[in-house]
Every structure is written in C-alpha cells, then in structure tokens.
Amino acid sequence: MMRFGKKAAVLTAAGALAAMTVTGCSGSINTDSVVATVGEDDITLGLANFYARMTQGQYETYYASMLGTTGDAMWTQEAGEDQTYEESVKDGLMESLQNMYLIAQHAEEYDVSLTEEEEDAISEAAKQFDEDNTDEAKETVSGYRKDVEEFLRLATIQTKMDSKMREGVDEEVSDEEAAQKAMQYVFFSYTTTDDSGNSTELTDEEKESLKTDAQSLVDRVKGGEDFATVAEELGQTASDLTFDSESTTPNEDLIAAVDAFETEGEVTDVIETDSGIYVGQLTSLLDREATDQEKETIVEQRRQDQYDSLLEEWRDSTEIEVDEKAWDKVDFEDTGVTIITSETEESSEEGSADTGSDTSEDTSSDSSTADDTNSGDSASE
CATH class of the missing domain: 3.10.50.40 (Chitinase A; domain 3)
Incomplete structure (x- = not known):
C-alpha cells in the first residue's frame, strides 16, 4: 500500500496525492538521472516520474470517462497539433516542474521560505510514505523519500509564492471599463x-x-x-x-x-x-451587480497576467534544457494509475476479499485536518 499523512496534503494544497492502484509494469528507471536542468538546478527523473504518476492517476480516474474512453486507451488519442494526449500532458507536466523550480529560485526575493514546522512536516510525511510502502510500489511511481520530500518542498514554496507574485497590481477599475x-x-x-x-x-x-x-x-x-x-x-x-x-x-x-x-x-x-x-x-x-463582478474579474486577470509575466521573465533569463530521451522513459501507456475514492474503498472492503496483489497503492489525503499525520485511508486489491 501507499500512504500519505494528512499534513502532507495540507502542505501541497494540490489534491494530487490520493489513493491509487497501479497496473502494468513500467520497468526500472534511474531516479537520480537528470531529466532537465533549470539554471543550476537539476530535475531528477525520480521527481519527474513521481509528479507524472500523480497527475496520470487524476486523468485516468476522472477525465477518461469524460473523453469517452478508458484510461489506457486515452493516451494514444490525438490532442491536436500532431500530438497524442500523452505527449500533450507530459509537455504541460515538464513546464510545470520547470516553473516550480523557477519560483523556488526567486522565493528569497519575496521573503518566502519554509518554516521549521513546514520542513519538519515535509520530512515526516516523506518518511512515513517511505516506511508504509513496499519497494515494488515505490519503484513504480518513484515514491522514494528524497523524491517525495523534494516534491512537497517545491509545492509548498509555490503555494506560498502564489499570492506574493500577484501583489501590487492596479485594483482601480472604472464603470466604463467594466460596464455590463x-x-x-x-x-x-x-x-x-x-x-x-x-x-x-x-x-x-x-x-x-x-x-x-x-x-x-x-x-x-x-x-x-x-x-x-x-x-x-x-x-x-x-x-x-x-x-x-x-x-x-x-x-x-x-x-x-x-x-x-x-x-x-x-x-x-x-x-x-x-x-x-x-x-x-x-x-x-449598466447592470450594477454584473459590472461590479466584472471589475473583480478584471483585477484578477491583472493579477494572473502579472504572475504569468514574472514566470515568462524568469524563464527568458534562465537556461533550461530537457533530456527528451530520459523523459521518454516515463510512459503512460504501459502503466495505468487509478485513484480510489474512500467510497470505492469502503464498497470494496465490504463486498470483496483481498486478492493479495502487491501492485495496489494508497496515498490517501484529507486536507481538513492539519495535525493528524498518522491516519489515512487504505485500499488493497
């Protein structure tokens, strides 16, 4: 089983760490190899694979049915611009990872850093994850302590930087500009x-x-x-x-x-x-209520534009390289990832016996409680 403590979910604020079942075999990869560089920082294949598998689970569980297909068949479908769905999603994942490092590199400029409590919580969550899971399960999603810890570190900094990067925009909007x-x-x-x-x-x-x-x-x-x-x-x-x-x-x-x-x-x-x-x-x-709502939308768009502009500025001034051959080793077709909800787990436990499979994983999360790091849902199949 794979398990995340509740505090880990609070730290990431991403909702990506949930119960999963992994199918198929992805093969062994060198998690320490470098898949990309952002300035002087290396993105390891272990971190990239871990982030990719978490995202893959969300897509296969929640989006495949919307596209009228199954999780394993979804990735070969065309996504436009001569790309398969897998290629499109992986491009977005790699850009997101690069952005996380760019943001972390500039955190000091905004007086953003991890508190001692946050660092301890990240370390504890990664330790618990490492101890609660089999070597086979961790190998599939690169769920080793160093990879989990680095992901949580980057995600926490990104969350703390979000509001900082959006501060200072002009919040004055005239009726004429927002008129509805x-x-x-x-x-x-x-x-x-x-x-x-x-x-x-x-x-x-x-x-x-x-x-x-x-x-x-x-x-x-x-x-x-x-x-x-x-x-x-x-x-x-x-x-x-x-x-x-x-x-x-x-x-x-x-x-x-x-x-x-x-x-x-x-x-x-x-x-x-x-x-x-x-x-x-x-x-x-001039609809007053709609106009006032449009003013809020305009201000929020200004904040988003500033956020995007900062990332573009940092990206333009930073040397970024991707080892496409290494990144190709993360393949969604051969290894499926399905997130299991609590309701599904309860139904499974009540209506069926444990089959003894060692490919079942549980990374339960519950963002409602920040202090409970010892409990989480589990699933076995």
Whole structure:
C-alpha cells in the first residue's frame, strides 16, 4: 500500500496525492538521472516520474470517462497539433516542474521560505510514505523519500509564492471599463427534443410558424406589452443575460444588435440563424451587480497576467534544457494509475476479499485536518 499523512496534503494544497492502484509494469528507471536542468538546478527523473504518476492517476480516474474512453486507451488519442494526449500532458507536466523550480529560485526575493514546522512536516510525511510502502510500489511511481520530500518542498514554496507574485497590481477599475449591460432574449429553436434526448428538426412549415411567432413577439413588445409575458403566451421562455461588446454567446448577431441600442426597452428585429430565431430586448444600459463582478474579474486577470509575466521573465533569463530521451522513459501507456475514492474503498472492503496483489497503492489525503499525520485511508486489491 501507499500512504500519505494528512499534513502532507495540507502542505501541497494540490489534491494530487490520493489513493491509487497501479497496473502494468513500467520497468526500472534511474531516479537520480537528470531529466532537465533549470539554471543550476537539476530535475531528477525520480521527481519527474513521481509528479507524472500523480497527475496520470487524476486523468485516468476522472477525465477518461469524460473523453469517452478508458484510461489506457486515452493516451494514444490525438490532442491536436500532431500530438497524442500523452505527449500533450507530459509537455504541460515538464513546464510545470520547470516553473516550480523557477519560483523556488526567486522565493528569497519575496521573503518566502519554509518554516521549521513546514520542513519538519515535509520530512515526516516523506518518511512515513517511505516506511508504509513496499519497494515494488515505490519503484513504480518513484515514491522514494528524497523524491517525495523534494516534491512537497517545491509545492509548498509555490503555494506560498502564489499570492506574493500577484501583489501590487492596479485594483482601480472604472464603470466604463467594466460596464455590463443586460437583456432578455428568446430563442425559437428549429429542433425539438423528446424525453429520451432525441432531437428532431422542424419541418419547413413549422419553421415558418415560428417566424410568425417571433415577429409577433417583436410587434407586441414594441407596442408596449411585457417581453416575458408575451414570450410565455407564445410557448417560449425569456432568458436573462448580462453582456458587453466582447460577448459571443448565445449569438454574436444578437449581442451586436442589443449592444447598439441607446435606450432601455428597445427590441431587436427577428434575427434568424441556422439553428433558430433570436429576439432580444435591452433591459439595462449598466447592470450594477454584473459590472461590479466584472471589475473583480478584471483585477484578477491583472493579477494572473502579472504572475504569468514574472514566470515568462524568469524563464527568458534562465537556461533550461530537457533530456527528451530520459523523459521518454516515463510512459503512460504501459502503466495505468487509478485513484480510489474512500467510497470505492469502503464498497470494496465490504463486498470483496483481498486478492493479495502487491501492485495496489494508497496515498490517501484529507486536507481538513492539519495535525493528524498518522491516519489515512487504505485500499488493497
């Protein structure tokens, strides 16, 4: 079994360290070999493999079904730009590891360092992980004490640096810059959906009937009737939407038409698309709540831009090299990693016996308690 203490999960703040089952055989690798260099720091293959296997487990457990495939088949699928899904994810993992080292290298500039308590907790978590797991299990994910300890060190520094790197941006945003308008709109769809979820396109006659209803909505609202009430009488539902000139949904032509209005209450003409008909009415030239929310979004984007800019600056001024041949040794196809939830473990324990497999791993985490380093869920298969 593989196990992480609860304090380790608090330190990483990543949620990546959870119960896993490993299948297949990845073969032995030299964990001390260098897979990449960031300035004067070496990224060992052991650290890179450990981080990759934690991430692999998340993808295979939570994302494979969303992609309509299985964990082992997912990695060979095309991910765009002439890359497989495995190649795309591994590129992102390597960049993330490089960023972690770049951030750690600049931590002193922000007066960020690990406290004695954090260092002790990291050491204890790595020690416990090392003692609780078999050599075979640790070999699969490079879960040796030095690799686990280094990962926790980098992750903790990154977490502490996050807010520091985002500090100092201009937090003043004018109403004009953040302005959000509001509308009500109705979409007369050219398709219907039955209780089973099957869609059927309307006949030409039915489409013409919808156009008549849409024009009736326009004429009646222009005549002074309430938009939502008329829509309901026509068997439709009026939807509320806040927007600005950069908005693209639900339809760019609808957005452009309503955005051009200068008086609240104005109504668009019938706007026909391939999928149906839109009619919209401007209800507010400045939606206060949406505008204030947009101000927060703008400030947060400024913080993110500053964070990204710092990383780009550090990256440009640092020599970074990757040993692609060494990195290729981390292969997702041959070794599957599945995260086991507590519910799954309980069901397994109640409904089946231990098969004695020595490839089952448990890296349980619970971020709710920072002081309990001795408990964690376990899974055996």
